[in-house]
Amino acid sequence: DAGVIQSPRHEVTEMGQEVTLRCKLISGHNSLFWYRQTMMRGLELLIYFNNNVPIDDSGMPEDRFSAKMPNASFSTLKIQPSEPRDSAVYFCASTTGPHEKLFFGSGTQLSVL
């Protein structure tokens, strides 16, 4: 099992540029979560999908952030335009059920200059 796969591992960009983060779920998992982690705020849930449908996007900071799940195994998180305060580690994670364990990807370290 390859686990949750995220790309890129590192992204450095300039303020105002569009950033797209990618995530491939573990086969057989039906729920996907996008988290953001910073020292100040810890691990924050941005959005989660169940069976490709967005269930709760209340954690998405603002309209500059959008997430899609075009099929059962793949998701993208887009930031447009990016700002320095978006700098963080972005994790995606997947699971099979509401009380089951969450498997995390390796994360994307985003730096917006």
Added chain:
Amino acid sequence: QKEVEQNSGPLSVPEGAIASLNCTYSDRGSQSFFWYRQYSGKSPELIMFIYSNGDKEDGRFTAQLNKASQYVSLLIRDSQPSDSATYLCAVGGGSNYKLTFGKGTLLTVNP
């Protein structure tokens, strides 16, 4: 706003000692409780989960849950330097999939 509180630490223990990590949560409807370990620069990995009041043991790890007090803890026996990491408490509620994480406790085990 559901909250999960942890002491940020650092918690420092000598090798071989018992490390005790604590977590409180605000939502009385919470039903699932998890402990994740995160090494510096790595992603969180699950080490324990507990759903019922009482203790659950797995090797050197014991999770303890007290729903009346809204308290969950993790004990690490015979602590090793390799246990040095940040430990994240996560709490899930009801029928939804949403986990709320604490900010984590940094544990340092000194040789």
